[in-house]
Amino acid sequence: MTGEIQPQRPLLTWLPWGLALLSGLLVGGCFPPFELRGLSWLPWVALAPLCWALWISPRPASPRLWARQAFLLGWLCGSVSFLISLFWITTVTGLGWILLSLVVGLYHGLWGLFAGIVLRPIGNVGEGGKGGENEKNGDLSQAWLSNVRNLIVALLAAAGWVAVEWLRGTLFTGFGWNQLGVALRNCIPLIQIAGITGTAGLTFLCVLGSSIAAITLERLRREIRSGRPRPHVDFFASIFLVVLLFGYGVKKISIHPPASTSLKVAGIQGNVPVCDYWDVKCEGRIMEGYLSESRKAFAGDPDLVVWPEAATPRPLLMDEIIFNQVKDLATGTQADFLIGSVHYEQEPRGDHNSAILLTKHAESAQIYNKVHLVPFGEYVPFRHSFPLFSWIVGNKVPYDFDPGKGPALLELSVKPIKLGPLVCFEDTLGDLTRRSAKLGAQLLMTLTNDGWFEHSVATRQHLANAQLRTVETGLPMVRVADTGISCVIDRCGRIRDRLAGPDGNTFIQGILQAEVQVPLHPEQTFYTLHGDLFAHVCLGLAFAASLAAFLTSRRRSQMRLPSQ
Numbered sequence: 001m002t003g004e005i006q007p008q009r010p011l012l013t014w015l016p017w018g019l020a021l022l023s024g025l026l027v028g029g030c031f032p033p034f035e036l037r038g039l040s041w042l043p044w045v046a047l048a049p050l051c052w053a054l055w056i057s058p059r060p061a062s063p064r065l066w067a068r069q070a071f072l073l074g075w076l077c078g079s080v081s082f083l084i085s086l087f088w089i090t091t092v093t094g095l096g097w098i099l100l101s102l103v104v105g106l107y108h109g110l111w112g113l114f115a116g117i118v119l120r121p122i123g124n125v126g127e128g129g130k131g132g133e134n135e136k137n138g139d140l141s142q143a144w145l146s147n148v149r150n151l152i153v154a155l156l157a158a159a160g161w162v163a164v165e166w167l168r169g170t171l172f173t174g175f176g177w178n179q180l181g182v183a184l185r186n187c188i189p190l191i192q193i194a195g196i197t198g199t200a201g202l203t204f205l206c207v208l209g210s211s212i213a214a215i216t217l218e219r220l221r222r223e224i225r226s227g228r229p230r231p232h233v234d235f236f237a238s239i240f241l242v243v244l245l246f247g248y249g250v251k252k253i254s255i256h257p258p259a260s261t262s263l264k265v266a267g268i269q270g271n272v273p274v275c276d277y278w279d280v281k282c283e284g285r286i287m288e289g290y291l292s293e294s295r296k297a298f299a300g301d302p303d304l305v306v307w308p309e310a311a312t313p314r315p316l317l318m319d320e321i322i323f324n325q326v327k328d329l330a331t332g333t334q335a336d337f338l339i340g341s342v343h344y345e346q347e348p349r350g351d352h353n354s355a356i357l358l359t360k361h362a363e364s365a366q367i368y369n370k371v372h373l374v375p376f377g378e379y380v381p382f383r384h385s386f387p388l389f390s391w392i393v394g395n396k397v398p399y400d401f402d403p404g405k406g407p408a409l410l411e412l413s414v415k416p417i418k419l420g421p422l423v424c425f426e427d428t429l430g431d432l433t434r435r436s437a438k439l440g441a442q443l444l445m446t447l448t449n450d451g452w453f454e455h456s457v458a459t460r461q462h463l464a465n466a467q468l469r470t471v472e473t474g475l476p477m478v479r480v481a482d483t484g485i486s487c488v489i490d491r492c493g494r495i496r497d498r499l500a501g502p503d504g505n506t507f508i509q510g511i512l513q514a515e516v517q518v519p520l521h522p523e524q525t526f527y528t529l530h531g532d533l534f535a536h537v538c539l540g541l542a543f544a545a546s547l548a549a550f551l552t553s554r555r556r557s558q559m560r561l562p563s564q
Contacts, residue, residue, distance in 0.1 A: 016053035020073040020112075023050035024080025030183035031085045032460035043183035047210035048217075050077045051157065054116045055123055056144070056218050067117055074112020079105030085178050088456035104175055107164040114160045114542060118549040123153045123215070144218050147233035154211035154238065156545050159538035161207040162200045166535040169429075173375055177428060178461060180206045185467045189249030190242070191493055194471040195525040197534035198430050202468075204538065205242060212238045253492045260517040263417060263443070265488075266297035266335075267306045267480035267512035269499055274451040274483075283313040287325060289509065294329055297511050302335045303414045308482040309340035309353070309424055309447040316341035316356055317365060330362040336412050340423065340447040343367060350402035355421040355447050359413035366411065369404030370423040372432055407436040410445075417518050420475070422446045427479070428465040430472055430532070437473035437528045443518045444469065444477035451483035455507050459484040467493045474525045476516055486512040491519070 026046035029039065053073055059066045082101035089097035124143045144150060161180070169176025181202025184191055193201045216235050223229045270289050276282040290312075294305050312322050316339055330337055336359045343354035352369035359366070410419040420441025426432055427446040436444070446466065450459040463485045470477045471493040480486050485506045487498040497514040500506045 012058055016057045016069070016073055017076065019049035019053040019057070020076045021080060023047050023053075024077040025084065027077065027081035027180065028084025030180065031178050032464055033457045035186075035460075040186070043180060043206045044209035045213045046180075047077075047161075047207055048213040050074070050112070051115065051211050051214035052218070054112060055120050055153070055214065059116075059120075067113060070116025071109045071113040074115070075105050075109030077105075077112070078108025081105075081108075085461070088453050088458040088461070091454045091456050091458075092452060100175075104168060107168040110167075111160050111164045114164075114546060115157055118545050119153045119156055119160075121549070122149055122156075125149055144215055145222065145230060147231070147237075150212070150215045150219075150234040151237060154208050154215065154234065156541060157211040158204040158207040160542040160545075162204050162535055162538035163542040165203055166200065166532060166539060173372075174429075176430070177425075177465060179203050179465075182464050182468060185464050185493065187246075188492055188494055189253060190246050191468065191471050192249035192252045193245050194468055195252075195474055195527055198434075198472055198527045198532055199468045200532065200535040200538065204534075205245070208238055209242070257491075257517070258519045258522060260519050261415060261417070263304060263412075263415060263516045263518050264300060264302045265304050265306060265478055265512070265514050265516055266294070266300060266302035267308075267478065267486045267499070267514070268293045268297065268311075269308065269480065269486045269508070269510055269512065270311060270482050271507060271509040272451070272482055274449070277310065277313055286311075286313050287322060291325060291329055293509070293511055295332075297513065298333050298335075300513050302333075302513075304412065305333075305335050305337050306445070306447070306478070306480040307337070307339040308480045308486075309355075309449040310342060311339055311447075311482060312341045315343055317367075318344060323362075326358065327362040330358060334414060336414055337362065338410070338419070338421075338445065338447070340449075343369065345369075351400075352404060353401050353423055354404075355410070355423055355445070357410040357412075357419070357421075364413075368408045368410060368421040368423070370401070370426065371404045371406060372426050372429055373401055373403050374424065407432065407439055409436070409439050409441055418442050419445045424448050425462065427469050427477065428462065430469065430527075433469045434473055434525075434528045434531060437475055437522075438524065441473075441475060442520070442522055443516065444473065444475050446477060446479040448479065448484060449482040450485075455483075459506070463487070463495075467495070472525065472527045474528070475522055476518065478512075478514070478516060480512065483507060488512075488514045488516055490517075 023046060026042055030043045030046055050073065054070055060069060079102050082104050086097060086101055089100065125146070165179050168174070179199050181199040183206065184202045191202060212235055216232060219232065268290055270286065272286055272289065276286060290307055297305055314322055316323055316326065326337065326339065336357060338355060338357050341354060341356055343352045343356065345352065354370065355368045357366040358364070407420070410421055412419065418441055420436035420443065422433060422436070422444060425448070427444070433444065448462070450462055459481070463479070466477065466479060467489055470489045470491055474491050476491050477489045479489070485498065488496045490496050497512065498506070499508070499510050499512040501508045
């Protein structure tokens with residue numbers, strides 16, 4: 001019988017590994033460039049093969065061997081999924097792509113351990129109420145047939161996955177890129193739940209769907225063999241939850257938008273190769289490109305002209321020539337200027353990747369220093385205490401930037417609007433973005449440059465992650481890239497304006513001319529006020545379930561000792 005501990009045939013031995021590999025391929029296919037309409041179902045079943053491998057397939061007799069196998073199955077799935085979705089890193093480093101995929105895949109290994117050791121016994125509970133004992137004795141006639149137990153397993157599986165994703169995005173500076181819930185970004189009504197739960201709520205739904213899919217297939221197989229069909233309350237309860245949340249989203253996006261004011265934005269996309277910023281001979285050409293495109297933008301009478309991350313080849317506020325060029329430009333318009341530039345501070349001393357807002361014809365400057373730096377891109381961790389990292393990176397990162405003190409607001413002079421600035425990949429970080437919104441931001445403003453990864457899919461994945469920030473905070477976002485995708489995203493996660501050529505190519509030099517509706521008094525979302533509360537609850541549930549499983553196993557072991 002399926003699930004019994006028995007000598008395994010070669011096919012059954014390799015089947016779990018094939019299923020884990022399949023799940024890795026499916027999860028990796030949930031993100032760009034795999035955006036075909038025919039694959040929209042993928043996030044809902046991507047983990048079903050792994051769930052079947054962890055819950056249904058025969059397992060080794062030794063608990064220790066099974067724990068190791070469960071972890072490795074999860075690790076295999078995670079590593080393969082990241083090898084697929086992070087392939088764009090090869091434009092910078094092939095070795096780094098492999099190592100990063102293997103490291104972040106370890107979090108999926110933790111989930112595999114949780115699913116195999118904690119959740120499998122729950123589903124395998126028979127009439128006697130002893131999951132582990134029934135599997136050991138081969139009495140699994142009632143396994144995976146209980147609606148209540150199946151729902152508990154599926155809900156805890158979803159909570160456990162949310163927990164490990166939160167850990168992945170938090171520990172060791174965090175790498176939260178491509179949470180599974182991001183794969184639902186194009187289902188606009190459904191993603192509105194992110195305003196309450198954050199992207200974690202969408203991840204929860206995806207894993208719940210995969211779990212129920214795996215369980216339902218096993219239930220059907222058992223019921224067909226026994227000739228005793230039963231109502232699948234667990235399946236229909238999950239469907240009802242998704243339909244209910246979809247309805248909530250439809251209602252939310254159909255209500256009248258809050259009172260707003262119009263802001264004309266001109267985003268300048270320079271499309272300058274990254275290597276040119278390090279070439280002194282290119283400095284004049286780079287500046288002339290941004291200056292000339294800005295003059296063209298004046299024809300649209302913009303309120304705000306935006307240059308992307310690190311647009312100026314030298315520090316804007318410390319280089320007299322570059323600053324005077326920008327100031328002369330500003331005197332010809334009433335617009336404010338938001339410019340990405342390196343910025344050096346004397347007291348306290350710090351080197352920063354910054355967004356600088358020039359107002360009143362460049363007579364006044366407000367500065368936001370990037371908070372979350374890119375490891376091995378903007379700084380080398382443990383550069384002095386662990387020189388091996390510095391040796392590996394070599395001269396690619398010659399010095400470290402310093403992080404800013406925290407989120408800050410930039411206030412326009414042309415209109416009473418407060419910007420929440422984000423630099424580089426900070427628009428992929430839910431907690432940082434919502435802290436900016438909590439300060440009172442009315443418009444999220446991203447300055448970025450995906451040119452480090454050339455014309456790869458990185459820029460499309462970056463945008464996919466950023467879309468969820470608008471839903472979480474209920475604020476529109478303007479993204480201006482040097483190389484990448486410059487666009488406007490509304491408060492519901494819909495892309496309203498995008499800079500692209502006639503053929504759809506976004507890797508061009510040009511101007512994003514957009515009129516953005518900025519809420520005058522935005523209502524702060526539940527997520528903005530309370531952050532990753534849903535993820536923390538999931539973490540607590542996963543920990544409680546693990547602790548209960550440990551105590552139960554220990555009690556059973558102690559009960560066996562007298563008889564032995």
